[in-house]
Amino acid sequence: MDRSDQINTFSRFSQVSRETIISLEKYEEFLIKANNNLNLIGNSTLNQIWHRHFLDSFQAIDFISNNEKTLVDIGSGAGFPGLILSIIAQDRKIPLKIKLIEKSSKKIFFLKEIINKLKLNAEAINQNVEHENFKFRDEVFIARAFKPLPKILQLIHSKAKNFKKIIIFLGKRGDGELLQASKSWDMKYKQRMSITSKDSFIIEVNKLKKK
Numbered sequence: 001m002d003r004s005d006q007i008n009t010f011s012r013f014s015q016v017s018r019e020t021i022i023s024l025e026k027y028e029e030f031l032i033k034a035n036n037n038l039n040l041i042g043n044s045t046l047n048q049i050w051h052r053h054f055l056d057s058f059q060a061i062d063f064i065s066n067n068e069k070t071l072v073d074i075g076s077g078a079g080f081p082g083l084i085l086s087i088i089a090q091d092r093k094i095p096l097k098i099k100l101i102e103k104s105s106k107k108i109f110f111l112k113e114i115i116n117k118l119k120l121n122a123e124a125i126n127q128n129v130e131h132e133n134f135k136f137r138d139e140v141f142i143a144r145a146f147k148p149l150p151k152i153l154q155l156i157h158s159k160a161k162n163f164k165k166i167i168i169f170l171g172k173r174g175d176g177e178l179l180q181a182s183k184s185w186d187m188k189y190k191q192r193m194s195i196t197s198k199d200s201f202i203i204e205v206n207k208l209k210k211k
Contacts (some may be wrong), residue, residue: 001048001051003047003050006048006049006050006051006055007021007050009050009051009055010024010050010051010054010055010058013055013058013059013195014055014058014088014091016088016091017091019091020087020088020090020091023087023118024050024054024084024087026117026118027079027083027087027114027118028049028050028054030110030113030114030117031049031078032046032049034110035078037106038078038104038106038107038110040077040078040107040110041053041078051196052196053078053080053084054084055195055196056080056081056144056169056194056195056196056197057080057081057084057085057144058081058084058085058088059194059195059196059202060081060085060142060144060167060169060202061085061088061089062192063167063190063202063204064085064089064094064096064140064167066094068096068139068140069095069096069097070096070097070098070099070138070139070140071085071096071097071098071099071140071141071142072098072099072101072136072138072140072141072142073085073098073099073100073101073141073142073143073144074101074129074141074142074143074146074152074155075101075102075103075129075143075145075146075147076100076101076102076107076111076124077102077104077107077145078107078110079100079110079111079114080144080145081142081144081169082098082099082100082122082142083098083100083111083114083115083120083122085098085142086098086115086120086121086122087118087120089121090118090120090121095121096121097121097122097123098120098121098122098123099122099123099125099138100122100123100124100125101125101127101129102124102125102126102127103126103127103128103129105126108124108125108126111124112124129155129159130155134159135159135160135161136156136159136160136161136162136163137162138160138162139160139162139163139164139165140164140165140166141156141160141163141165141166141167142166142167142168143166143167143168143169144168144169145169148173148177149168149170149174149177149178149180149181150177150180150181150184152166152168153181153184153185153187153205153208156205156208157185157208157210163208164206165204165205165206166204166205167202167203167204167205168202168203168204168205169194169200169202170200170201170202170203171197171199171200172199172200174200174201174203178203183211184210184211185208185209185210185211186207186208186209186210186211187205187207187208187209188205188206188207188208189203189204189205189206189207190203190204190206191203191204
């Protein structure tokens, strides 16, 4: 799928304004330039940014309700899905603040540049969430290409005392990770297949208790 087809596909699914597409094009341009030094995304996906990263991230907007004011993106990296969701929220006039948590100070600089350039309602926070003293004060979380599912669940359980839900992207090993997690956790979750890959899906966990 060439770039113009990818943009058309993204536009069809997202129904965003032309101004938002222009913002995403600026994001894409800055991402490609920064990738040489920061290794933000795999080189094999550079020609598939709109499909593999933008559209894939966008689909999580359906898991976010209008009464949720803050969303925490754990291990944000290049800003997926957090920055995309911030752009979509801005397009739809949803008053959602995105907190992008990333341990790499170089990637934090990149994230702040995008936030400033596109004037987004987002904040880039330089933290290692695995640090023993770190705690979340927030209720709603999202994670894409961060850690294996059991690791994410343990992290949320131990560090997010106000936890209400977490949205997690799972790939082709997702079924196995869910099976492994079910041995240790009582979980209540919703599941939906990805629109970008038949091998991937997204879950929304809203109850988590250690067995």
